[in-house]
Amino acid sequence: MPEKFSAETYKKDFESKDSCNARIKHILSYAIRAPSTHNSQPWKFILTGNRLSIINDESIRLPKSDALGRYRHISFGYLIHHIVLLAAYSGTQTMTRLGRAPVIAEIEFHTQHGVFDVTIAPLINALCSRRNRRGIFERDSAIPHNTLEAASARSPLFPAALAKPECAIASGRTVACIASCTAEGMRRAYRSNAFRREMASWITPTGSWRKTGIPGYSLNQPAILSWLLPNIIRFIDIGRFLSKLNVTSISSAPCVFGFAGDDTVSSWIGVGFQASHTALTLTAARFDVSVYVAAMEYDDTRREAGRAFGFSHPLQFLFATGALKGNVSWCTPRVPVSQKLTER
Structure with a gap:
């Protein structure tokens, strides 16, 4: 640090x-x-x-x-x-x-x-x-039960003004189902030229002075490739390739946290508040968090992933967690x- x-x-x-x-x-x-x-x-x-x-x-x-x-x-x-x-x-x-x-x-x-x-x-x-980075999780990165319990508990600072979300933990075969939903969402999204143009505009090459956007190094890309990546995304549908990478990464995670609630502003803000508490609790215990939202892009994949978690409300957000290989500075x-x- x-x-x-x-x-x-x-x-x-x-x-x-x-x-x-x-x-x-x-x-x-x-x-x-x-x-x-x-x-x-x-x-x-x-x-x-x-x-x-x-x-x-x-x-x-x-x-x-x-x-x-x-x-x-x-x-x-x-x-x-x-x-x-x-x-x-x-x-x-x-x-x-x-x-x-x-x-x-x-x-x-x-x-x-x-x-x-x-x-x-x-x-x-x-x-x-x-x-927030991507990669393959270590095979022996099982998360202790008490850490999972603390991470899934509602934040003691949760504001009364926000809608309280559901939180659930998926593991084992359920993780594979969620990975599949995420992959399908990514494949569909990248078929859209407009989506790819927008995505490309938010890639920030390594070494750029820009303070917003997704830095190339956070995508585990070499510096030179990070300068080429926006044009690759803009003109080539690499959704199938990226979906395979995401499936491999998510499937290697010991567990995935999901958050659900109504499709309202109060609910979304509440999901973010609780997800932040959960993520920081895991980070404090020296585990990594990788956010994947492609499963939420389409109603059918969102419903399927939500059912995998066992939610009674619509799935709004999820991230994989465990110990990623390698370190970053x-x-x-x-x-x-x-x-x-x-x-x-």
Whole structure:
């Protein structure tokens, strides 16, 4: 983990801030490490006193890969969880309310009693070290039952304003079924020229100064190939090839976590909040998380994958988890808070 990102350095820097305003901005500087679909970071912020408004940046759109806005709002759920978690670690209470478009949510910060909650420190370290990457999971990367239990438990910080999602764990043959649904979704998506054009526009070659998009290195691509990949995706249907890679990766995972709920904004944000808690709990236990959403792209594959989990509500999100082979040192880039924040 880079030295500048850890629970300890966060604590030291937080304690050096002499105003509520400065401390909220410090919380945001870490919270924006939340993952977002295609690393699009579709958020803006307005800070008014102790109230933070999280704004949907409507200039950032994914009409082909996220037509409903499901993954965008799940991304906001991740972000809100990061903010609430960092505040709780800092001894700061929060109140979260859903907003009216384009405001996604408003968070008020109260009672900074100055006592850091050391029990949350492992999750803060996980927040700092988290990577979403792909690959083959180690065969002996079984996850202990107590870790699975902790990861699937609802976050104790879950806001009352959000719809509570279902969470389930798939293993064994069920994982193969989910992998098959994901592969079928990917094959169908890549047949669309419009989808491929959009996807290609969000690939960021290794070495680029761009702060948004999917970095080539996160796709396990050599630097040179990462510069060619956008054109390959744009002009060639590689869906069948990619689907095979995904099947191999997902099928090698000891388990897959799924999250379900209604097709509503509150539900999607709630899914993101809980998925973030689950992912950080697993990361804190030194397991990797790989997000795969292609199974949710089509109604039939989503229903089939949802049935595999045993959900009573529609499947909204899933990720495979275990110990991936190899190590990484990169961090996905982020647009600085200063470029996203307006103060009033």
